[in-house]
Amino acid sequence: MSFFNALLEHTFLQHALFGGLLASLACGVIGSFVVVRRIGYMAGGIAHAILGGMGIAYFLGQQPMSGALISALIAAVIISRVSRVSKHGHHQEDTIISALWAVGMSIGIIFIAKTPGYNVDLMSYLFGNVLMISANDLLLIGLLDGGVLLFTLIYFKQLLALCYDPEFAGLRGIRIEWLNTLLLCMVAITVVILIQIVGLILVIAMLTLPAATARLHATTMLGMMILATALGMMITSGGLLISYNYDLPTGATTALSSGILYLVAALIPQRRHAVK
């Protein structure tokens, strides 16, 4: 059966497709901030710390996704505090993010192991299980998308100034530390959305590669976001199609597609270089 016939017939495939398209919105918008502000490593820390929250929620018999959301936001606040303190003090930001990364994962693995009864497949948290997305999950992704987009709309000019020249933004009266914490919280929410599509290990690929590809050709932040969202939609749909046709794991196929697309785009000579 061809992919398109299967898509008409199976709701799980429709859910997977919609999930990918919805996730691409937050991914393109917030991913662009992650790339220009160079906070991919912080996003990685948040993504991996999430497993701790998921494990605890699972152990307590709660929805893993609610645990993921809470732990993602806590990790975002901790990381923004650390980056503020490390500017003046003796803490090393990267060391603390690495520690958060590993400690979060360890907590998750221990709690999942100690949960009585049938153990969930740890692999589906790590590498995603887009084919298991329910209508409720889609609703949650939609709500989180709405929150992220609304935040970006309201604070767009302040965020642009924060990313371009934080010192100048501060001089114009913007509370940059507060705004930076909010931005990291939006990154955390986007990571939670993406985990359901590609899993937490591969989140960074989806969060950074479509935006990095878009950056090669965009001259404005808005253009970069629109292009990154369109690329994200292509990648998630294409990943689903390829994985269905060749019976491959969907999350990994999707992340790999984004990597290949970036490499190809980076190898094509750009206009910008021609100008110089």
Place this chain on the structure above:
Amino acid sequence: MPALITLKDVSFSYDDRPILDHVNLTINEHDFLGIVGPNGGGKSTLLKLILGLLTPSTGEISVFGKHPNQVRTRLGYVPQFATFDSAFPITVLDTVLQGRLGKTRSLLGYNKHDHAIAQRAMAETDVESLQKRAMTALSGGQRQRVLIARALACEPEILLLDEPTANIDPHHGESIYELLHRLHERITMILISHDVGFVSRSVTRVACLNRTLVCHATSPVDSDSINHLYSNPVSVIHHDTRLSLEDNL
């Protein structure tokens, strides 16, 4: 007339390394102060103290009679372009509009008034025709003019510039000093530069900073003070052909 900026006995050190040592300075309206001195002499630190980005270890700074943090939005700041990401996806117009942050009355984006002020600032610095271009496509001199336009869009009462001619070829540097000369007719200015020759021609006062500050009442800088400043003999070369030797030395 009260001074716009006063520094009283200001010292500053990073960790235990002293950067500024008991600096006293007064800036009056219509001053154009040039601060020269060797790298690491504390020039940028002094600007950041006046802007309230740093706090002095000892001493007092007042700007418009208040604490620097309270009057930040009344100052315009032109940083060195070298310090930020030159590949950032942003246009000239969007960069200049950032000067309206903190003053704009618009909740989302910028309103007509902000755009009018941005257009005027770009016209003044001669970058109006570049406004739709990406910052990445500009030359060093053009970028510097855009940053000056951004600071003018703040409608500042005092303009602070950090090495506006660093990494720019001399021809463009010259035209930037001409621009500053025009702006000085209405704005009080503080300018940091290592370029003593340029500075002494455009400013009304020169201060030499190498941990301690030595002020000179009028513009000419003699080679004695420069030798003192750099603590070993340096050669003074004048590229200026319009002024005679006697005028300068």
